Amino acid sequence: LFVNASDTSPCPIPDTLFGIFFEEINHAGAGGLWAELVSNRGFEAGGQNIPSNIYPWSVIGDESMLIVATDRSSCFDRNKIALQMNVLCNNGGPNACPAEGVGIYNPGFWGMNIVEGKMYKLVLYVRSLGPIDVLVSLTDSQGVQKLATANIMTSGVKWTKVEILLKAKGSNYNSRLQLTTRRKGVVWFDQVSLTPLDTYKGHGFRNDLFQMIKDLKPGFLRFPGGCFVEGDWLMNAFRWKETVGPWEERPGHFGDVWKYWTDDGFGHYEFLQLAEDLGTVPIWVFNNGISHNDEVNTSVILPFVQEILDGLEFARGHPKSRWGSLRAAMGHPAPFNLKYVAIGNEDCEKFNYRGNYLKFYDAIRQAYPDIKMISNCDASRAPLDHPADLYDYHIYSDAKTMFEKSNYFDKAPRNGPKAFVSEYAVTTADDAGTGTLLAAIAEAGFAIGLEKNSDLVNMASYAPLYVHVNDRRWNPDAIVFNASHAYGTPSYWMQHFFKDSNGATLLSTSLQTDLTDRLVASAIMWQNPVNMNTYLRIKVQQLPQNRV
């Protein structure tokens, strides 16, 4: 490999080249990066009609002791469902409740990780017919070992907010939250939340999972999907307005593509905050009136366009503007640095895509001339028939194909929009499984090609980012976690290897080898911001034959 380090025309690599794509898939956010420990905290997982779905809440005690049901008596207008517990047994006498009491418990997302000495904040809303004492406890998975307890005395039919700090006196990564009583009567609960106090800057991000993406030094954060943005049906798509404001008032929604409920605690504001905390550039992918199975016709798309303009005002508007004031009230008076949006996800072939796209494009261009817009249509071989700043390119393939694509962008036109490879991964089961070295090596070959074409390819991200071991909707993924632990797959460490490329200088290289179709190489010069030393990094990648 010949590296010309004294190149007279070295190429700067964009600061944004290697970033991350966060999608609410595999419980990446709900039960993952978002540190809320209660799953289905508003008892709304079945929607706003009764009976709703309280899963994974479960009942402690049988029907001779208590009856648990949902009703629509909540004090929150956008999520009316509350849980009613009619306790039939009593504290002593012939119809005595069991010593451990009766009630409900929530196991979180396949177990709550409770750590000795750590503080947890419990918030819940409660009301009752007559005074009832309720025991709040964090226990092991069987409800036997008590890790933390507190008593609540309910005070009447009016909803009351209760906030308690619990200090864990033991550790258990498979814990649950219990609400129990031994007093006959009727009690209602709503919006029950338990969060560790110890999250990144108190912003609600689970520290270990946050640190793993911070370590990648991402040049951007694309969010919140993916198919999650589209929905199988529009009624189940992510709608930003339903995800902002006080968490208790968010209705939550069922993500029908990846088939799970989210309380939307991790909403539009929190995504923008995450990008800021990572020190990176947010890229908001919004629904353009198209889902997997239904579409809004272009002739009636304007309310959807207005919704997105409002979302931009929320992110960037003056703190006294209509939506900017909500952002300010949520704790961020200064605008977020939102400069990129993607108009839809993988919708280029849909009937209304171009029509809808142009309505969004024109309105955003007029209101926010500096915002860069990303089209779903691929311009790597033929020019687009519509204006765009970047075009989206996705590739999921076997290892050999991925590796061979390292020179794909060599032949792409340079006179149109820039390329955004927003999803790439080796996915075939044989090559990739749930994460293999072969897949990572092939992806590294591809990423070397992106680096060498970074005059055109300005952004690239592997997908998906996270997977909870108990909800593998998609394999493979970069970061695997459960309630208490996390590790990076080889594809995570492949990305880690490219973390110094953003903003580095690409040097010209030439490779002399008989293995031209099986070797790729690049060289970069980069400066370490800590010690200010300049480094040369050479990457030579060969496609191995077998899965490792």
Ligand code: AHR
């Ligand atoms: O990354 C998983 C999925 O793959 C994304 O949701 C979608 O954009 C693509 O089809």
